Amino acid sequence: MQVTINVNGEDHSADVEARHLLVRFLRDDLGLTGTHWGCDTSNCGTCVVLMDGEPVKSCTVLAAMAAGHKVRTVEGLEGPDGLDPVQQGFVEKHGLQCGFCTPGMMMTARALLDRNPDPSEDEIREAISGQLCRCTGYLNIVRAVQWAAQHPAAPAEAPAQNAGRAA
């Protein structure tokens, strides 16, 4: 069946089987391999992308179910002025080691900050509680999100403010 999904702001179509999972559509049909796949039981959360702005596990959504919706992946985080504050936060605070969980963690962090620009540590931990990290012990992921909260993206019309990111 023909499926059209808006991914990172652009419509993409592919002819897929009904059983095709969204994670596969992103990775195999669009070549967006930033979204990872780590389990068959909907538990690990490494496949998290944003669907209509909210985190979902792309291994547990059919591509057909996502048709007509807006999907955002880690490839869509970076803006014209450079890395998203969340990405920069992971750099600044060493929020990753192997990097396998990182795309999902960053998408969840982005959605959290979009709704709640100043989350408490508990709120950050709750937001990422559906996602496993086998490396970091989570502490630096929390710090990375806190860093991003403290360094929000400058409004588009004032790109000079981006200097704050280097702090």
Added chain:
Amino acid sequence: MQVPAAFEYRRASSVEDALALLETLGEEARVVAGGHSLLPMMKLRLARPEYLIDINDLSDLDYLRVEGGELRVGALTRHRSLLESELVGSHFPIFHDAERVIADPPVRNRGTIGGSLCQADPSEDLSAVCAALRATLVVRGRGGTRAIPMAAFYRGPYETAVGPAEMLVEIRLPLVPHSGSAYEKVERKAGDWAVAAAGAALSLHGGRIGQAGIALAALGAATVNSVRAEQALLGQEPTEQAFAAAGRAAAQDCDPVTDGRGSAEYKRHLADELTRRALRRAADRAAVAALAAGAAGEDG
């Protein structure tokens, strides 16, 4: 990557459309709501429908409103909406207790109350919540609707009273004056299914327990309401002694099995302890509700 066996996909445009599809496609058709129970089961070949009817476009099944002395919840209401709704929390804090510990945020963004109840997994938390609150479930077929009390809806593991060409459309929760409710769950790790859980709802009239609902999750294939625990409470004062009697009755009523989450003996202990804890909190909340109603000059 594990994928489901092949099937045909249809997207329903209305409840009538979904019901018509269910009827024409026959017994091998299933509706998919959040898909967070069904798709994992299809990956494991525990379910193998030939047709999936996607009901996610039926936004008219996604609502929360008070009407006719009840809170009415559309079947497509997501876990997240239940968790974030002040209306739900103010009338039935048990929902917020439970939703905080159901799965994790991305799962709660997709999973629905209708899917949870229709899945009828003995460990499903919302089945216990709805049983404690004595919910009535509205099931619709092309011939009309029927209202089924929770006790008759749940027919045992993975089985409900919903017919093959029917859908659950609404959950009705009676608003009871001077009442309180609470949910207690023990899980191995964040977001996991219950080792055991208990929900309690009660109302207070003149210092005594008027109505009581006690329901258990993950404590046996068939147990939802603990009738003996409920009977132990009726007409009693809300004391530690009464809660202990209800806890003991719940432990007798349940039928847990030993598995990776714990021994039957441990789970039976939890049935007792969690029932008491849920009752304490439910009674405190009922007392607050009774005080607030008294201050407002209402008569319960």
